[in-house]
Amino acid sequence: MTPTIFFLFGFLLCTINSHVVARDFCIADLNSRDTPAGYPCKSPTNITVDDFVFSNFKLGKPNQFNSSVATAYVGNFPALNGLGFSIARGELEEGVTIPLHLHPDTSEVVIAGSGNYTTGFISSDNVVYMKTLAEGDIFVIPKGLLHFGFNSGKGKVSALFVLSHENPSIQIVDLALFGNKLDSSIIQKTTFLDDAQIKKLKALFKGSG
Numbered sequence: 529m530t531p532t533i534f535f536l537f538g539f540l541l542c543t544i545n546s547h548v549v550a551r552d553f554c555i556a557d558l559n560s561r562d563t564p565a566g567y568p569c570k571s572p573t574n575i576t577v578d579d580f581v582f583s584n585f586k587l588g589k590p591n592q593f594n595s596s597v598a599t600a601y602v603g604n605f606p607a608l609n610g611l612g613f614s615i616a617r618g619e620l621e622e623g624v625t626i627p628l629h630l631h632p633d634t635s636e637v638v639i640a641g642s643g644n645y646t647t648g649f650i651s652s653d654n655v656v657y658m659k660t661l662a663e664g665d666i667f668v669i670p671k672g673l674l675h676f677g678f679n680s681g682k683g684k685v686s687a688l689f690v691l692s693h694e695n696p697s698i699q700i701v702d703l704a705l706f707g708n709k710l711d712s713s714i715i716q717k718t719t720f721l722d723d724a725q726i727k728k729l730k731a732l733f734k735g736s737g
Contacts, residue, residue, distance in 0.1 A: 555579045556609035594624045602694040616689040625678035634696040636669040643685030649675035707733040
């Protein structure tokens with residue numbers, strides 16, 4: 529009986545403690561350091577309704593892949609701290625592609641807007657799941673899998689992306705291979721690309737080596 533009693537006692541302590549520290553929300557204190565558990569909470573005395581409003585969800589200039597993206601992550605929208613999701617919106621000109629990339633810690637939901645947006649992912653057993661979405665369609669991309677998207681129609685396309693992390697990480701394959709100082713000979717051995725093509729891509733993505 530003694531082990532059972534200790535277990536129950538420990539469980540009750542944990543339960544009581546979880547209620548003691550439970551809060552309705554935790555607005556990130558961005559002046560503090562980010563941790564694996566998120567940012568520390570801003571003092572409740574300094575919180576106003578404006579902390580729950582994000583007013584800058586506007587598309588900026590096209591990036592190096594010619595897509596325009598706006599993000600609402602905890603770093604610019606502290607109210608997302610601890611909520612386990614973030615939001616992005618994108619707009620692609622005709623013919624533009626979002627290159628292969630992955631989010632190691634994040635699943636993604638794509639909500640199609642106007643135009644014909646084609647998106648897909650590659651499973652760990654190398655099966656491709658790809659679909660051209662109509663406005664209002666929803667597509668799920670599981671956590672940690674390579675995925676992509678592109679404008680497959682005429683005119684611009686738009687989409688909304690909901691990610692299962694308030695500060696999602698991202699690794700873009702092209703930048704990982706060609707946007708750093710990894711020696712070209714190593715890339716050649718591991719990708720089977722010829723040296724001339726590697727140097728061309730390194731120049732495009734500002735890599736060296």
